[in-house]
Amino acid sequence: MGxxxxxxxxxxxxAGLSIVPTGCAFEMAAFIDDSSLLFEKERALVEGWAVAxxxxxxAGRFCARRALAASGRMEVAILRDADGLPLxxxxxxxxxxxxxxIAAAVLRSITGPDSLLGLDLEKTNRLSVSAxxxxxxxxxxxxxxxxxxxxxxxxSLKEAFYKAQFPRWRTTGNFQDIGLExxxxxxxxxxxxxxxxxxxxxxxxxxxFALVGDYVLCLCC
Numbered sequence: 341m342g343x344x345x346x347x348x349x350x351x352x353x354x355a356g357l358s359i360v361p362t363g364c365a366f367e368m369a370a371f372i373d374d375s376s377l378l379f380e381k382e383r384a385l386v387e388g389w390a391v392a393x394x395x396x397x398x399a400g401r402f403c404a405r406r407a408l409a410a411s412g413r414m415e416v417a418i419l420r421d422a423d424g425l426p427l428x429x430x431x432x433x434x435x436x437x438x439x440x441x442i443a444a445a446v447l448r449s450i451t452g453p454d455s456l457l458g459l460d461l462e463k464t465n466r467l468s469v470s471a472x473x474x475x476x477x478x479x480x481x482x483x484x485x486x487x488x489x490x491x492x493x494x495x496s497l498k499e500a501f502y503k504a505q506f507p508r509w510r511t512t513g514n515f516q517d518i519g520l521e522x523x524x525x526x527x528x529x530x531x532x533x534x535x536x537x538x539x540x541x542x543x544x545x546x547x548x549f550a551l552v553g554d555y556v557l558c559l560c561c
Contacts, residue, residue: 345370348553349442352461355550359527359559360446364457365407368444371395377402379417399443400426400436407434407447425507435459435503439555446559456545458504458560462496464489465554471495477519479533493556494520497529497547500560505542513537520547527551 353368360366373395375383382401386394404426405415419427428434434447439461446459465488467475472491475498476484484490498515505511517535522528529547534540549558 345441348555351552352442352444352555352557355552355557356444356446356559359548359550359557361448361561364446364448365411366444366446367403367406367410368442369399369403369406371438371441371443372398372402374398381417381419385420396438396443400438400445403443403445404434404436404447407445408432411447411449423506423510433457433507435500437461437503439463442555444557456504456508456561458500458502460496460499460503460558462492462499462556462558463554464492464551464556467492467495475515477516477533479519480522483522489551489556490522490524493522493524493549493551493558496556496558497522497549497560500547500558501542501545504545504560505538509539509542511538 349368349370356366356368377398386397401418404418408415416429421427426436431450432447433450433455434445435457436445437459440463444459444461446457467488475491475495480494484494497520498518501518517537519533520529521532527549531543531545534543545560547560549556
């Protein structure tokens with residue numbers, strides 16, 4: 341089991357490095373049960389949390405700090421704002437994701453107001469048929485068909501979209517508020533339809549994704 345997890349981790353990290361833009365730092369790790377890896381203020385945040393949530397948090401922060409170090413920045417405590425979003429160091433934009441014992445983080449220097457990043461990791465064999473239908477914009481029905489994998493790709497891409505836009509606009513929405521045009525062969529997607537609650541500027545966001553075993557890893561930037 342451990343060898344298989346390590347193989348999947350290596351494959352997912354290779355995939356992640358292949359889809360992140362130049363200038364981004366990307367790190368991935370299995371969940372961690374070692375609170376000594378946290379700064380004191382971070383440990384205070386997770387006091388009283390369930391063990392699984394603490395491990396998830398620790399792994400995400402571990403990945404984020406490794407990414408900071410890889411980009412030549414000081415490793416610092418990454419706290420949370422009122423909405424639970426990571427508080428990145430000044431001059432940095434980033435995103436953290438967790439899924440079934442695996443965490444990952446991506447970050448880059450802020451180069452302008454359009455510096456947005458959203459990262460999401462999902463299992464492709466867990467989305468129910470009914471949940472899959474709720475994910476779809478009408479324009480995506482033909483692409484998704486009855487495929488659990490394609491519905492999960494759309495779900496994950498939209499999760500990455502929401503993670504990218506929320507720190508700046510704080511806009512919430514439904515999955516049906518965005519329709520994506522997905523190219524499976526290239527592992528790319530773009531916005532085809534965007535609901536009125538979102539800033540039109542977001543129609544220019546671009547997506548990359550990779551399928552690794554029964555995982556899909558998605559990036560929006």
